[in-house]
Amino acid sequence: MEILMSIVAGILVTIAVYLMLSRSILRIIIGTGLLSHGAHLLLLTMGGLKRGTVPLLGEEAASYTDPLPQALILTAIVISFAITSFFLVLAYRAYQELGTDDMDKLRGNENND
Amino acid sequence: MTNFVIFPLLIPLLTAITLLILKNQIGLQKIISALSLIVNIGLSLYLVQIVFENGIQTHELGGWTPPFGIVLVADMFSALLVLTTNVVSLCCVLYAFRSIGEDREKFYFYGAVQFLITGVIGAFLTGDIFNLFVFFEVFLMASYVLIVLGGTKIQLRESLKYILVNIISSALFVIAVAYLYAVTGTLNMADLSARVSEAGQPGLLTGIGLLFFVVFGLKAALFPMFFWLPGSYSAPPTAVLALFGALLTKVGVYSIFRLFTLIFYHEPQFTHEIIGWVALLTIVVGSIGAIAYWDVNKIIIYNIIIAVGVIVYGVTLTTPEGLAGSIYYLIHDMVIKGALFLLAGAIIVITGTSNIKNMGGLIKNHPQLGWMFFIATVSLAGIPPLSGFIGKFLLVQGGLESESYTFVAVLLVSSLLVLYSAMKIFMNCFWREPKLTAQEEKGTTKGLLYPSAILLAISVFLGVGAEFVYPYISMAAETLMDPSVYIQSVLKE
Secondary structure (H helix, E strand, O other): OOHHHHHHHHHEEEOOOOHHHHOOOHHHHHHHHHHHHHHHHHHHHHHHOOEEEEEOHHHHHOOOOOOOHHHHHHHHHHHHHHHHHHHHHHHHHHHHHOOEEHHHHOOOOOOOO | HHHHHHHHHHHHHHHHHHHHHOOHHHHHHHHHHHHHHHEEEEHHHHHHHHHHHHOEEEEEHHOOOOOOOOEEEEEEHHHHHHHHHHHHHHHHHHHHHHHOHHHHHHOOOOHHHHHHHHHHHHHHHHHHHHHHHHHHHHHHHHHHHHOOOOHHHHHHHHHHHHHHHHHHHHHOOOOOHHHHHHHHOOOOOHHHHHHHHHHHHOOOHHHHHHHHHHHHHHHHHOOHOOOOOOHHHHOOOOOHHHHHHHHHHHHHHHHHHHHHHHHHOOOHHHHHHHHHHHHHHHHHHHHHHHHHOEHHHOOOOOHHHHHHHHHHHHHHHHHHHHHHHHHHHHHHHHHHHHHHHHHHHHHHHOOOOOOOOOOOOOOOOOOHHHHHHHHHHHHHOOOOOHHHHHHHHHHHHHHHOOOOHHHHHHHHHHHHHHHHHHHHHHHHHHHHOOOOHHHOOOOOOOOOOHHHHHHHHHHHHHHHHHHHHHHHHHHHHHHHHHHHHHHHHHHOO
16 A cells, blocks of 8 residues: 555656646646645655554554654645745736746846846 | 743744734834844853753653653754854844835734744754754745745745745655654654664665755755755845845754764765765855856855855764864854845945946945955955854864865865955955945945944954853764764653
């Protein structure tokens, strides 16, 4: 199961890299979303996908899944959520002010501010 | 008092929250943010003193013993960096009082600065690798806000790139933590160190170590990963730029030090070799950039890259003197880069341009600014009575003892190029025929010079008072040389 999940995470990261190398800002932001999905999935997989019940003591099971990676993922999700929303608003502002969503046209030096 | 370690972290956090409430009372915001930084300087001075007297201080958050809970650790290295961070931030905030403008101040500028300081101090004090990630995100988020606050076109354009690079490196950080957790099953740095040395650091762990090196290299702007820095740092206003230049890359440097002296130190012939070459190339690239430009800010920005290379090379030196030199240079560099950016900001305020070719003869009307810039320049290059000298002297000594002759040669040549690049600013801006008469000047430097005067005084003190400062630095280096001290004080075995 871990091998399958690793391959899926790898595919997610591949698509993310492809999207982030494109020119449109929105495609880049979709890429960052997929990249964080890949990272979170990898965090879950690397914690081990051994069988066990949900980490709730009320279940009174013999074994539980590892609760630590889940806490780490929860933290990483809210952080990447905050950054993605900031990035989206920034892209919107940049589109309003600069009038383009093409990263190639956002190149520049001190002469064409 | 075991709770003491958390106070330098708590004060900027509480200040930041208070400042969010006082949106429109700018005067009150200024008083509170300056006062909290002054209090924090006092606290971190005291922290340095108790670490000096009693050894490493730890604080177990929530009373959970490590490795199960998060632990804050203040060894001498972290304590000194916390102190330097507070001092530099105070000067940048004082500079911001006169320069940043009401538009930005009304939109939570000081609050964002305090959050940035919280994140940086947290990253210095934490003893847990995922907690380090969280504190990285705290100061990165604040830095996104600060870099774009004001919303001019260049800021919008450059912050898009800055955020993208940092999102990628944060994702890599999460992936690296995931791998490390899979192999070792722990996140506490001391416990990690113990487990990695039990396993003898096989190739898998060395690979993870190098992934961490890529992550922190991206934050610290090392050679192949420095490309985002020159553009991004030319966007924000001077006070923010000084804060970024003095603090942000140095957190990456600190993390590289911590990881490769505490956890991944078992295969130095492989990892430290790579770090060494990357650091050398960073110095070379930085020197090329520093002599190529005719823009005040660009020259100092490339000087950051040179300094980062010099400091990171210190990880590979095998003697306590080499490490001490590196730490000395790190602290000197935080102070002097802050001073240089603030002085360059004052020059730009007067002339209204950052292009050296359009300046000249400022020494006639601004002798104080001129001679302060001169002192900053010679301190940067490492002329004997000033602080840059001792760091570089110890680094050269450590380099010779570790037989890293290439490094010593590159360091000495780069010092010349640093001196040339900074003197280029001084000679062209301050000497020559004046281009502007007193009436044509674009702005006044009233209240802009004393923050850099404070930083310069500290720089002179670090150089002249080396006898007084060195025991602290050497204690920091000794702790870094011997990871067992750190492990024992955290795990209390």
